[in-house]
Amino acid sequence: MDPISIIALALVAGAAASAKDVAAQAVKDGYAGLKALVMRKFGSKGDVQAAVDQAEKKPDSEARQAVLKEELQAAGADQDEEVVKLAQSLVELLKQHDAPSVATYSAQVIGSGAIAQGDEAMAGGQGSAVVRGAVSGNVVTGSNNAVNTPNKG
Numbered sequence: 445m446d447p448i449s450i451i452a453l454a455l456v457a458g459a460a461a462s463a464k465d466v467a468a469q470a471v472k473d474g475y476a477g478l479k480a481l482v483m484r485k486f487g488s489k490g491d492v493q494a495a496v497d498q499a500e501k502k503p504d505s506e507a508r509q510a511v512l513k514e515e516l517q518a519a520g521a522d523q524d525e526e527v528v529k530l531a532q533s534l535v536e537l538l539k540q541h542d543a544p545s546v547a548t549y550s551a552q553v554i555g556s557g558a559i560a561q562g563d564e565a566m567a568g569g570q571g572s573a574v575v576r577g578a579v580s581g582n583v584v585t586g587s588n589n590a591v592n593t594p595n596k597g
Contacts (some may be wrong), residue, residue, distance in 0.1 A: 446522070446597050447521075447522035447523075447531075448513050448517050448521065448522045450453050450508060450528060450531045450532055450535060451478075451482070451516055451521055451522065451527060452499075452512050452516060452533075453533040454475075454478055454501060454511070454530075454531035454532075454534040454538070455479065455482065455496060455531075456499050456503045457481075457534075457538050458471065458475030458479070458504045458534055459475060459500040460497065460503040460504070461538060461541070462475045462476070463503075467541075468541050471534075471537060471541050472535060472540075474534040474538075475534060477530065477534075478527075478530050478534050479496065479500075481526065481527055482521065483496070485521070485527065486516070486519040486520070486527075488522075489518070489520075490519055491511075491515050492515045492516065492519050492521075494515075495508070495511050495512040495515040495516070496512065496515075496563075498512075499511075499512040500543050
């Protein structure tokens, strides 16, 4: 995941989790720390402050998430190693506390290809075979292929 997506995900998921009464204090503290760092470094650049505030009000809004990413990108947040590391730490913390909004995926395929998303996901492109576990017998890929087995007679 690119740095902007990580920062935006951490802010959005952190806001959503922190708003819940059952959120762990570590999650609330982690979100507050990341938000404070982003505001200190980038709050005066462009509309970062407004984008964070709007995303915090409606963290499930894809439109607000997109604006947040755009403003973070324009401010150069993805170039700030401290912000990226803190965002990565918060995402890991959210995963440990089973925050549902952390398991968000986004992908796009243009032309032929395959996408696999999620834990232990696997994908193969056109004409391929993706196999998990033991395989016995023939595996044939492509089109107009045939497997000839000798007669046992």
